[in-house]
Amino acid sequence: MTAVLEGRAITARLGHAEVLHAINVSFFEGRWTSIVGPNGAGKSTLLKVLAGLLPHGGEVRLLGEPLAAMPGRARARRLSWLGQGGAGEGSADDLMVYDVAMLGRLPHQRWLAAPNDADRAAVERALRSTQAWEWRDRPLGQLSGGERQRVLLARALAVEADVLLMDEPLANLDPPHQADWMQTVRELIAQGRTVVSVLHELNAALVADDMVVMAQGRVLHHGACNDGATHRALEDVFDRRVVVHQIEGHWLAVPR
Numbered sequence: 001m002t003a004v005l006e007g008r009a010i011t012a013r014l015g016h017a018e019v020l021h022a023i024n025v026s027f028f029e030g031r032w033t034s035i036v037g038p039n040g041a042g043k044s045t046l047l048k049v050l051a052g053l054l055p056h057g058g059e060v061r062l063l064g065e066p067l068a069a070m071p072g073r074a075r076a077r078r079l080s081w082l083g084q085g086g087a088g089e090g091s092a093d094d095l096m097v098y099d100v101a102m103l104g105r106l107p108h109q110r111w112l113a114a115p116n117d118a119d120r121a122a123v124e125r126a127l128r129s130t131q132a133w134e135w136r137d138r139p140l141g142q143l144s145g146g147e148r149q150r151v152l153l154a155r156a157l158a159v160e161a162d163v164l165l166m167d168e169p170l171a172n173l174d175p176p177h178q179a180d181w182m183q184t185v186r187e188l189i190a191q192g193r194t195v196v197s198v199l200h201e202l203n204a205a206l207v208a209d210d211m212v213v214m215a216q217g218r219v220l221h222h223g224a225c226n227d228g229a230t231h232r233a234l235e236d237v238f239d240r241r242v243v244v245h246q247i248e249g250h251w252l253a254v255p256r
């Protein structure tokens with residue numbers, strides 16, 4: 001099976017320190033993978049490297065091609081990114097919600113061309129799926145943290161990319177909208193897309209198909225979320241302060 005997204009011997013430095021150490025990791029079509037681990041494990045850094053947003057050693061391959069050699073627009077059509085807490089989105093505060101979501105269509109549009117029917121349909125689908133459509137005429141800067149997160153998620157969905165990388169997508173979302181996000185991911189997976197999400201909520205992370213467990217800039221384990229070896233790796237990386245149980249058919253990480 002060919003990996004849709006692959007990191008080979010990935011290293012990354014931040015400041016003077018190497019924070020990722022020779023990571024090899026592959027993600028496959030129609031799978032949702034959660035990346036978990038303690039604070040400072042390197043999860044966000046790995047996700048940024050996989051998105052082509054950070055200088056790094058080794059090679060990232062997207063759909064079998066080196067990401068670094070891929071023209072920017074082609075890359076942006078295939079790989080969609082949702083950063084942590086809307087970092088760097090302050091400059092979009094004056095934009096209307098509709099226009100923020102439309103930014104997700106830029107990789108599909110010709111230079112300076114107006115959005116076409118396909119772009120408008122994709123934006124409406126995305127805003128409706130995160131229940132943000134009713135705010136379409138409001139400026140992003142006037143929304144609450146969770147509302148804003150749903151608009152940024154809609155922008156990432158509007159790209160309709162093969163691969164979605166999301167860093168802490170559940171941050172600020174209330175429980176019903178967390179459940180909606182999981183439903184949205186399930187629909188993307190059913191369409192054959194690939195989703196990789198960094199998650200601190202371990203119970204949400206355990207709903208994914210696969211889990212990457214990281215610590216100290218390394219991948220300690222990569223396996224199925226319903227596999228006992230993955231549960232042991234998760235318990236170990238958090239110093240056995242959590243224990244994984246199955247309750248009413250769901251895997252839950254319970255503090256102890």
Ligand SMILES: Nc1ncnc2c1ncn2[C@@H]1O[C@H](COP(=O)(O)OP(=O)(O)OP(=O)(O)O)[C@@H](O)[C@H]1O
Binds near residue numbers: 016038
């Ligand atoms: N600009 C920087 N300069 C130096 N070190 C940095 C810089 N940014 C992050 N780091 C370090 O890199 C390491 C990995 O950080 P990263 O944000 O990838 O971790 P994380 O697993 O996503 O953490 P968290 O769960 O806290 O969000 C951490 O030890 C962090 O202190």
